[in-house]
Amino acid sequence: MAKNGLKKCWVPVVAVAAAAATVISAPTAAAAGPVAATAGTSAAAALIVGGTTFPTLEQSFMESLWPTWNNSLGLANATMPELINVAYPAELAPFTDGEPLGLSVAAGVDNLLHLLSGTYSAGERILLWGISQGALVLNAAQRALALDPAAAPPSDALTFIRVADPSAAITGMLRFLPDLILSEVLRLDTSARTGPEDSQYNTIVVTNEYDAFADFPDRFNLLAVANAIVGLWYRHGQTGTVDLTTVPAQNISSTTNALGATITTYLVPSPFLPLTQLLRDAGVSVGVVDKLDTAWRPIIEAGYSRNDAPAIPSATATPPAAVGPAVEPVAESLAIPVEPVAARPASAEPVKPAAKPKALRSRPEARTAVTSASTAVSTATATAAERPAAAKARRAAQRAR
Numbered sequence: 001m002a003k004n005g006l007k008k009c010w011v012p013v014v015a016v017a018a019a020a021a022t023v024i025s026a027p028t029a030a031a032a033g034p035v036a037a038t039a040g041t042s043a044a045a046a047l048i049v050g051g052t053t054f055p056t057l058e059q060s061f062m063e064s065l066w067p068t069w070n071n072s073l074g075l076a077n078a079t080m081p082e083l084i085n086v087a088y089p090a091e092l093a094p095f096t097d098g099e100p101l102g103l104s105v106a107a108g109v110d111n112l113l114h115l116l117s118g119t120y121s122a123g124e125r126i127l128l129w130g131i132s133q134g135a136l137v138l139n140a141a142q143r144a145l146a147l148d149p150a151a152a153p154p155s156d157a158l159t160f161i162r163v164a165d166p167s168a169a170i171t172g173m174l175r176f177l178p179d180l181i182l183s184e185v186l187r188l189d190t191s192a193r194t195g196p197e198d199s200q201y202n203t204i205v206v207t208n209e210y211d212a213f214a215d216f217p218d219r220f221n222l223l224a225v226a227n228a229i230v231g232l233w234y235r236h237g238q239t240g241t242v243d244l245t246t247v248p249a250q251n252i253s254s255t256t257n258a259l260g261a262t263i264t265t266y267l268v269p270s271p272f273l274p275l276t277q278l279l280r281d282a283g284v285s286v287g288v289v290d291k292l293d294t295a296w297r298p299i300i301e302a303g304y305s306r307n308d309a310p311a312i313p314s315a316t317a318t319p320p321a322a323v324g325p326a327v328e329p330v331a332e333s334l335a336i337p338v339e340p341v342a343a344r345p346a347s348a349e350p351v352k353p354a355a356k357p358k359a360l361r362s363r364p365e366a367r368t369a370v371t372s373a374s375t376a377v378s379t380a381t382a383t384a385a386e387r388p389a390a391a392k393a394r395r396a397a398q399r400a401r
Contacts, residue, residue, distance in 0.1 A: 088137065
């Protein structure tokens with residue numbers, strides 16, 4: 001299915017997911033946890049942006065999560081850095097009261113840049129962490145800083161950590177929304193659909209598998225969509241408390257952009273399917289749910305192109321071994337050498353017709369031999385024709401006696 005068609009099919013699904021998120025994200029969406037871009041570095045401060053319906057985060061709550069943050073990538077902080085909550089509307093009208101997503105994000109960017117200018121000091125490292133809608137605030141802030149790099153902190157001073165990002169590469173939900181929904185309903189610029197790939201700052205992207213906002217199926221697959229929507233309850237807000245040291249190496253990727261900044265992506269695997277976990281929590285028989293899990297899992301996995309078997313490039317294929325001695329190419333083995341014909345001087349005499357071969361020349365003895373042979377054949381033919389008549393005459397004479 002074409003990408004535009006895919007976007008249209010997802011519109012009602014996305015509307016349901018957005019409405020559901022305003023209800024089911026409340027217990028967990030405030031979870032927050034900055035991590036370092038490089039092991040062994042220390043941070044002077046962390047600016048933290050909550051998700052939808054969480055305009056502010058309690059200081060005590062952020063501090064309670066510090067051990068997980070510190071362990072994720074080996075921060076060298078001996079003591080807890082300053083944890084600063086970036087307050088903003090965190091609204092998603094018409095699914096919540098207040099402002100549409102675009103205006104809420106814009107207010108968050110203004111507040112974040114203001115706090116950054118008052119917090120950063122030369123030589124310090126600062127972490128900027130945002131979850132869900134807060135990740136969109138970070139995206140827009142990175143773009144703003146990229147537009148004026150001379151006035152922004154140095155490239156090694158900031159690290160952006162985007163968690164449960166709706167604009168995550170390939171599977172971010174915003175990537176599947178038509179432009180009309182983005183501009184007229186959410187009031188977002190279409191650039192918000194993707195992360196700031198031209199940022200000068202190192203970035204970490206953390207995605208929980210099966211979270212509909214950050215890990216939406218990139219193929220039309222109703223079972224995978226249903227599983228991801230249920231995953232908003234089990235897998236969205238929980239992304240903020242993930243210890244990244246537990247993520248398998250094969251689920252971690254890193255790229256370097258044109259400005260030399262690295263983008264490190266963590267895909268946190270899910271130990272269960274949210275769709276079948278819902279049934280387990282509802283008290284459905286374990287045996288029944290296990291059978292459904294076994295049957296549904298390959299179908300759900302097929303909704304994500306990342307699960308496709310890798311193609312084997314033809315260049316890596318091993319050519320078959322030669323059998324028997326090498327055979328000389330036919331065109332070469334049958335070639336008959338032909339000596340070049342020397343060019344005739346312009347003053348040479350005209351070329352005379354070639355003489356007939358001696359075997360074909362007219363000779364008297366040859367004519368005599370042919371005539372004798374013809375006479376012999378004629379005599380033999382006449383003799384053979386007279387033999388029946390002579391025999392018949394002899395039989396008639398014998399009867400007359």
